[in-house]
Amino acid sequence: MTTERHRIHDLLAEYGALLDAARYDDWLVLFADACSYQVVPRENADAGLPAALIFCDTRAVLEDRIRALQEANKFNIHSDRHLIGLPRITGDGAGEIGVETPFAVFQTDQEGETRLFATGLYRDRLVTVGGTLKIRDKLVLLDTFAVPSLLATPL
Amino acid sequence: MTTERHRIHDLLAEYGALLDAARYDDWLVLFADACSYQVVPRENADAGLPAALIFCDTRAVLEDRIRALQEANKFNIHSDRHLIGLPRITGDGAGEIGVETPFAVFQTDQEGETRLFATGLYRDRLVTVGGTLKIRDKLVLLDTFAVPSLLATPL
């Protein structure tokens, strides 16, 4: 029996695993056809400022962004590791589930050094499409406005 | 269907989320009326030494502590991010549930630098009050005795 909660856990685990394996095309499949993906510094979000580090308000824009990253990352300079915490279900209704989940991303460079890259909070709106839970809107609230290196891969 | 395990997950997720959002009054509501909150270096706990970094043995003391922190933190110097691992249910009986959960706290300062602040283990005694799971006793076992900065916010 797969409950809604299990499906939320599975989606989050899959989300991190696909990014860490650099399987960006499979990662895109986790999003609904109509979707958005944004990375916003927490400070800006708290202050109601709209300035996003990444702003993809349609799936086409998100796909373009990912293709560009894959092109830019041919000389793969680091690997990622996502650690995603326990989700907090913030709302459930009108066919949507609101979920907030803390995360940390660690990066390992070509010299083999692993560092904390970023921490933050995922604020997701999830929908069920054809029996599968998908991401409709993902807001990545980054704890820092000073990203220590280029956002070369999605968070 | 919300099972006991789901309620434990929810309580832990809520615990971290409310601290990270600096919603300390809401965080207090997660504790039972009769409660305790302690922060003890792991070394001291292993050696049977009682020396706690923070020792609140009643709810009134915990509330006082939180009010003092809120006063002291008006010039907010950092933001927190809790990453809380999978809980281990250590006992269940006499209306109480024992739970142990590893955690890491990351802090971001005003320059936007995010650092590992502390790691440790939550050792909780949970009780059900009016149908809601609450924290009766929380022992925060800190991995270090050398806290890298003042404990300005609860762990």
Add this chain to the structure above:
Amino acid sequence: MTTERHRIHDLLAEYGALLDAARYDDWLVLFADACSYQVVPRENADAGLPAALIFCDTRAVLEDRIRALQEANKFNIHSDRHLIGLPRITGDGAGEIGVETPFAVFQTDQEGETRLFATGLYRDRLVTVGGTLKIRDKLVLLDTFAVPSLLATPL
């Protein structure tokens, strides 16, 4: 009601907790009689290179390794803290469950400084033995080939 998923969560939580408490004999009990435990840099695994940092292909070898570590660690030089993420169930059949789980390990030294030690992915094959879920094969994919200090304790 303890579902398979709960038993997977419990096994992972127990795995980290027993290592962090340095209860290595109890940790061994989490493995099936016929078992393997390997630590392999992710790079090597991706390239199909067999070079493992630790390679225990029988329980006897794993037990020997643990006894040697306990001997070597009498002057306990650090404590560990495992943070284990949400598991991703990758397969289920023929009496085995495949699970992949991201992890981070933090170490605290005798001066009380806590540092990120390593991140990576557990790739587990789990089996049920006498009603209890056990680890048949554990592959620890380390994100780095450059382990910052000796692998004095299992990951």
